[in-house]
Amino acid sequence: MSIIHYLASLLKSNFRNMKNIESRRQFLLKSAGILATTIAVAGLENKSYALTQPISQELLLLENTTFYLPLLPYEYGALEPHIDKLTMEIHHSKHHQSYVNNLNKALEGFDLSSIGGNSSLENLFKNMSKLPVSIRNNAGGHFNHSMFWTGMKANAGLTPLATLGEEINATFGSFETFKKLFTDAAMKRFGSGWTWLIRNAKGQLAICSTANQDNPLMVMEEMKENGKPILALDVWEHAYYLKNQNRRVEYINSWWNVVNWEAAESLFLASK
Numbered sequence: 001m002s003i004i005h006y007l008a009s010l011l012k013s014n015f016r017n018m019k020n021i022e023s024r025r026q027f028l029l030k031s032a033g034i035l036a037t038t039i040a041v042a043g044l045e046n047k048s049y050a051l052t053q054p055i056s057q058e059l060l061l062l063e064n065t066t067f068y069l070p071l072l073p074y075e076y077g078a079l080e081p082h083i084d085k086l087t088m089e090i091h092h093s094k095h096h097q098s099y100v101n102n103l104n105k106a107l108e109g110f111d112l113s114s115i116g117g118n119s120s121l122e123n124l125f126k127n128m129s130k131l132p133v134s135i136r137n138n139a140g141g142h143f144n145h146s147m148f149w150t151g152m153k154a155n156a157g158l159t160p161l162a163t164l165g166e167e168i169n170a171t172f173g174s175f176e177t178f179k180k181l182f183t184d185a186a187m188k189r190f191g192s193g194w195t196w197l198i199r200n201a202k203g204q205l206a207i208c209s210t211a212n213q214d215n216p217l218m219v220m221e222e223m224k225e226n227g228k229p230i231l232a233l234d235v236w237e238h239a240y241y242l243k244n245q246n247r248r249v250e251y252i253n254s255w256w257n258v259v260n261w262e263a264a265e266s267l268f269l270a271s272k
Helices: 003-016 019-046 059-060 085-108 119-125 133-150 162-172 175-188 250-255 261-270
Strands: 191-198 204-209 229-235
Touching: 003 175, 019 085, 059 119, 085 133, 119 229, 133 229, 162 175, 162 204, 162 261, 175 191, 175 204, 175 229, 175 250, 204 229
Parallel strands: none
Antiparallel strands: 191 204, 191 229
16 A cells, blocks of 8 residues: 555545544544645655755666656755745746756757667766757756755854865965855856856866856756866846846855855765
8 A cells, every 4th residue: 555545545544533624624634735735845855856866877867767856955944044935936847947858858859869868967968069958058057056055054154064174275266265266256156157166187276167057967068168067156137136136246245154064075085
């Protein structure tokens, strides 16, 4: 028996044992909510996964599958007052969902045999120069946003953890200098795009910026520097316009308060 059928039978049994009409009415209202939530969660368990850990090889290596919108590891309002609830809800449930839907649609109409028949994000990024722009934009949008969500948390610390912090100091001179350089790169990104902290091909930390939904994992002529992402900052206007309007720097300064340094540390250690 599935969890849904079991819960339904249990609710039915409890209802029959209630003699008071008002108690039954209240019970039905509560039970409907419980059952609906259970159905939703059960459906998501079959189609998606909750992003409670930093982006791992799981998302990159999923092959020949339908992509789904990942669950956030926190509530939409958890990052307030730094990132507002409405922006998070629209950003995740509308914008990211659109990239997922459009990626699946684009893959349905493309012959994957030219890239070995492998539809994993890792393989798509490695063969990006061979793929149509629809796959490039939507595969990037799906990965970039998935990384963005796990790169933030409520009640975050304001400085990197030991290993990454030491490497940042060694590479950039100090954490404050790194923050300034990263913020400057985000501010100089014309139009829509992303700013990244990566470990580049030389094994060194580097700051780079990409347009639209491109990312440093994409192997193509337009990509100035490839590397493994450690931090990702979305600087599309839809990431901040409801709260900050055109004040991008205000949004960036707020974002520093919710950076998930535990996730960044894990990604840094895994990038070696």
